[in-house]
Amino acid sequence: MNEPVIIIGAGGHGKVVADIVCRSRDRVVGFLDDNPNCGSSFSGFPVLGTTAEFTRVPEASYIIAIGNARVRERLAAKIQGIKWYTAVHPSAVISETGTTVGEGTVIMANVVINPGTTIGRHCIINSGAVVEHDNVIEDFVHVSVGAKLAGSVHIGRRSWIGIGASVSNNVVICEDCMIGAGGVVVRDIEKPGTYAGVPVKRLEKEEENCLCKV
Ligand SMILES: CC(C)(COP(=O)(O)OP(=O)(O)OC[C@H]1O[C@@H](n2cnc3c(N)ncnc32)[C@H](O)[C@@H]1OP(=O)(O)O)[C@@H](O)C(=O)NCCC(=O)NCCS
Structure with missing residues (x-):
């Protein structure tokens, strides 16, 4: 309850994941997205930057909201030492x-x-x-x-x-x-x-x- 969550992937799937986080009474901190043209907000939440440049929020959990399995797998291997959120x-x-x-x-x-x-x-x-x-x-x-x-x-x-x-x-x-x-x-x-x-x-x-x- 009220767990801060950062969603990786500001696209259609990310929007659905954000909805699940809110319905679970947890809190969307914002999105990360590797598309530099993504803008500063998405689906009512801030876009915090790319996965390469972001500063970790120690208390937050993270979830990859990207449909492509190979991309999910690459990111999961690349981003180490964080807590993953299960939505x-x-x-x-x-x-x-x-x-x-x-x-x-x-x-x-x-x-x-x-x-x-x-x-x-x-x-x-x-x-x-x-x-x-x-x-x-x-x-x-x-x-x-x-x-x-x-x-x-x-x-x-x-x-x-x-x-x-x-x-x-x-x-x-x-x-x-x-x-x-x-x-x-x-x-x-x-x-x-x-x-x-x-x-x-x-x-x-x-x-x-x-x-x-x-
Ligand atoms: C199977 C699938 C991946 C094939 O896509 P593709 O590689 O671009 O293939 P094409 O559209 O070029 O179709 C190739 C042939 O397969 C047939 N075909 C494609 N999808 C088919 C399906 N689901 N069932 C039966 N035949 C299918 C096409 O009619 C075509 O036949 P033809 O060569 O006789 O004309 C795609 O059609 C599909 O079903 N995707 C699922 C999408 C989905 O479930 N999304 C979920 C979001 S939650």
């Missing part, structure tokens, strides 16, 4: 039976996370997503708006489950996968890349083009 919207239903949520993760409105699930660090579990029992969600994963993961699913590091996608029970998705909007995953995915459709198929693209590898 949980008050409407989220998170089981207290063997479920853990890693530091720096954002859990948005109306999310349901069921027992025995492990959510990694700096993940985004977006509005209305359902993560069923005994899932393992590795660091820097994004589960988009309304996506549904059945029981005992495993999602690899940096993977991005698109809006409204579904993943069947016991499926393992490796690291650096993008699952397209509305996609249905019924078999394990062992190779990084972009997959879409019902059931999902790999798109004919070079691996480097995968959106989560920018």
Whole structure:
């Protein structure tokens, strides 16, 4: 309650994170953003500077509000020795039976996370997503708006489950996968890349083009 929070990333996602911080009765100190043309305020809060130039506020916690998993990962590795804030919207239903949520993760409105699930660090579990029992969600994963993961699913590091996608029970998705909007995953995915459709198929693209590898 009333914890001071600095948000890294003054964009659309940052705006949502600021809203969650306020609804959690904590306090947004301001934003950091590496775009020098970002201006002096964003969404009603001051822009304090870039991640390189800012002076640490010892009592504050920090959260990275940037959609791109590679950028989140780089910043989390670069910015050491601070306390990460975990943003949980008050409407989220998170089981207290063997479920853990890693530091720096954002859990948005109306999310349901069921027992025995492990959510990694700096993940985004977006509005209305359902993560069923005994899932393992590795660091820097994004589960988009309304996506549904059945029981005992495993999602690899940096993977991005698109809006409204579904993943069947016991499926393992490796690291650096993008699952397209509305996609249905019924078999394990062992190779990084972009997959879409019902059931999902790999798109004919070079691996480097995968959106989560920018
Ligand atoms: C899958 C996705 C990443 C592909 O984007 P892309 O690499 O730019 O691909 P393109 O738009 O060039 O489409 C390539 C082909 O895949 C098809 N395709 C793209 N997305 C698809 C989807 N979600 N389901 C089925 N087919 C899809 C396209 O129709 C196209 O087919 P064609 O070659 O026969 O014309 C993107 O369409 C997508 O679904 N993004 C999800 C965004 C999202 O969930 N945001 C969440 C915010 S919370």
